[in-house]
Amino acid sequence: MSDSSLHSAGSVSKPDTIFEVENVSVSFDMNRGHSRVVDDVSVEIERDEIIGVVGESGSGKSMFAAALLDAVVEPGLLSGEITYYPEDGEPIDVLSLDDDELRRFRWEEVAMVDQGAMDSFNPTMSIEEHFRETILAHEANLEEGMDHARELLAELYLDPDRVFEAYPHELSGGMQQRTLIALSMVLKPNVIVMDEPTAALDLLMQRSITSLISQLRDKYGITVIFITHDLPLVAGLADRLGVMYAFDFVEFGPTYDVLKDAAHPYTRALLKAVPNTLTPLEDMRPIDGDSPDPVDVPRGCSYHPRCPLATQECIDSDPSFYEVHGDRERLSACHHWEDAAEAIPYSLSTEERV
Amino acid sequence: MNYYLRRLWQAVFTLVVVIALTFVLYRMMPGGPIEQMEQRMIDEAIGSGQDPDLQYIRRMVEIRTGIDPNKPMYIEFYEYMRDIILYQDFGESINSGDPVFDILFYAMPWSIFVSVYGLLIGFTANIVLGAVMAYYEGSRFDSGSTIVAVVLNSIPYYVGAVIMLAFLSFQWELFPTGGRYWAGTEPGFSIEFALGVLHHGALPIMSTILIGFGGTALSMRGNCIRVMGSNYLRVARLRGLSDSRIATRYVGRNAILPLYTGFMIGLAGIFGSSIIMEQIFTYPGVGWYTFDALNQRDYPLLMGILIFFSTVTVIGVLIADLTYGLIDPRASSNDREGF
């Protein structure tokens, strides 16, 4: 994505924010203790960007996604503040919407696609009916909506007639996933939250879907929050990356910069650990240690037990974001971000080594 | 279409096998109808002081049972099948001498009346109860109903029937103790007659409702909870669908579907239980005649009833299977496993 550099260059004026997340936490009370699966997260999401949220399973990324739609499942407790800025009109305080407002906010403003595409459709209802009921539930114009649905399906390399009359089980996983994307866009939302939308699909289908998402973003001007554990998958798609570790973000930055020279030791270790086709094989290394337990997160910097740079400072104080190289677009929650490059070298291609 | 043809073919095959089986049982059973009738006629002859004329007795038995021991088996079999399939001729009852078909034909509507209403009312009540239990999952109502359902499910229906008969009919005289309609009324389209039928049928119907009550409610509860936890329901909520649509089109439909086949098979189970139930309520339906035939060793009638019960079961399962494809789109296509 070459235009990612444009985004960072154009950040002199305040970026046009669409979602402002402040001090959001999601917690569960479990027998073993109080568990915080999203821990005091603050992030701003810009209009029309594709932001990739990367984290291991159990890092809190799916809960973060659910929080954006105020859709955290019981008995999870959501706290903090989430503000949504429509293109025109008053900002919306998402967490104080009443049931009916929330019902309209979801899907009309913010839609969601998650990994369970194979299980996202009513097994005893045709695909057409899914589109129809969604349009009717939001009192939108049925005919226009269905035309838009057909258009979307065709854009996703699907035959609208065949898909409409099909039942979910008659479509392959890749087809269901693309249909779900079309269904998420049928009411022309401004934001789509995608939680592992391509997990369990073939490589070719994964890649095709990410390409399509990028094309749809360009055509319809939507903001995409793409959540995944698969770093390479978003590398070619996202404008900006947010890396989550242990229930909070540890690094933000334009995709290009984060990949070229990550500023957090965890991100660097992750880049070394991910199988890909370019890195020399002998340079790939697993990350030492285990991911933390939500009931018992290490104090201070949660990554310190696994980090080669960890000092007493990391145990004593939880780092807040440092601006990397004075660039306000690049943030790293590491006391020693300046030393990370030297301590954990990695290379993304056969020739160079950062 | 292949699916429907295949199911139809299986049903026909099953029926033919059952009819063939009755043929074999009828002829081969030790102590079976032929030996039994011979023995009885010999006894009768001796009892009346005569010398038993074996030749004559054999001929009489032949006429009454329709079995000619001199004919080759395959011709017998052919004729037996032909009579049943083409002429609905199941032979005559040994005791009353009436054609088996006529006896069953007149008794059947009464049994169907009782069992279909019982099944429908019971099923509906169960489904509603199960859905409400699932909705209030974990509440006191839910756990209370679960206990009641388990208890009701473990009470044998005949115990329930006897208790009802004892209290509602004999003790408080709310319902008649037997019969199908008031003796004074003429069968026909009169209000008097209809009320009588309802009054007489009420207890048998109630005891039919009792059969398996609770079990279906518990299954329904489980299905509802499973559907409510499914991902597609979460997505439906996110899509902003109304609660009533989610309740009917999503939870209701997907939770009831798996019970549908059970409902059709339940029909057969209820006919089976009618044997004892109709006896308790002195309700002359198919079950009542079955009990009678068993007591009297009326083999032709028994065979007819066996064929009748099998037909009802097979047709019930067949209808369930065929219509299941219409209401559940997943059933009619052959899903191929990935490889």
Added chain:
Amino acid sequence: MARSADPVVELDNVQVHFNDTGFIDKLRGDETIVHAVEDVSLDIAENEAIALVGESGCGKTTLGKVAVGLQRPTGGTIRYRGQDIWEAKENGRNSEIPYSKIRQSLQIVHQDPGSSLNPNRTVLTSLEVPLKMTQSEMGADAREQRIYQLLEYLGMKPPQDYAHRYPHQLSGGEQQRVALGRALLMSPDVILADEAVSALDVSLRVEMMDLMHDLQEVFNTSFVFISHDFANARYFAGKVGGKIGVMYLGELVEFGPAEEVIRNPQHPYTKVLSWATPTLDPDLAAEESMDPPVRKIDIPDPVNPPSGCRFHTRCPDAREACARESPSLQRGETDSLVSCFRMDDQHEYWNSDPFEGDDDPTEREHAGEQ
């Protein structure tokens, strides 16, 4: 074709067709045959790593199962150290190598370890089963010690703690280690790892594959590694100098040294997979086309595979010749064997007209947008 000097397992012209025909269909003469594997020959040498890649439905799992004797081929033969496996099964004692020995030597590790481990058994009891089978003379204490050793080796420390856990008390990665350990206790010659790392987080995959490599070295085991992911296949086979086989609709379309196949893909389908593998290098990513280099992104039905070269309906380089004739594996300019007419300069392919396709317009229209 893909031969080696002294193979442990040899597959010769293996073909697997699944009959999916119902009774009535049979009466009416309609047959539904799924062509899962078509005419594949492959040798697995001692201590070798072979990765099979392809989309779901390409037959890679079926071929893998044939290779470890779990699936009987409908055509061709499979031999273990020279002994026909299915002959051994039928002949019983008369066969040179008894079937039970073959069965024990060929093991499988599934994608979902959670479902392949008995949920009601602790790790210890699960692992005892193969030991009781192979070394029945071993005492209970010795067996336990051996299992602790293995768990420690698998990186599950302290082993006394892990040994008494149930599968649901383990993470996905740990379950997979136990499944791998159970296969290893049979002292197998070949292990089929069917998407064994796909269910794990990307950050845990290298660790798991490293473990398999260590075990391969210690136990002298060959691995057949099945994956839909090019990057995993590359790491698994490439790290130990193994080979990658690319499958499409039941056929092996490219076979060669791992790095060669990854860096220098020859078959158009391999190029598609290579395109589909996301790159981490942002400079390279920017250069790549966003449109898939295929005519259609959905795979054809294996019940009616396309005529000629099976890839021709999706191949961007297809010509009329490809629809008529099917290519066989041959050596091109690299060390890989490739099944494509483009490898042969003399082939009539070069004089034939571009393939027009015959499918519905929506899909072609979009493919044309590239």
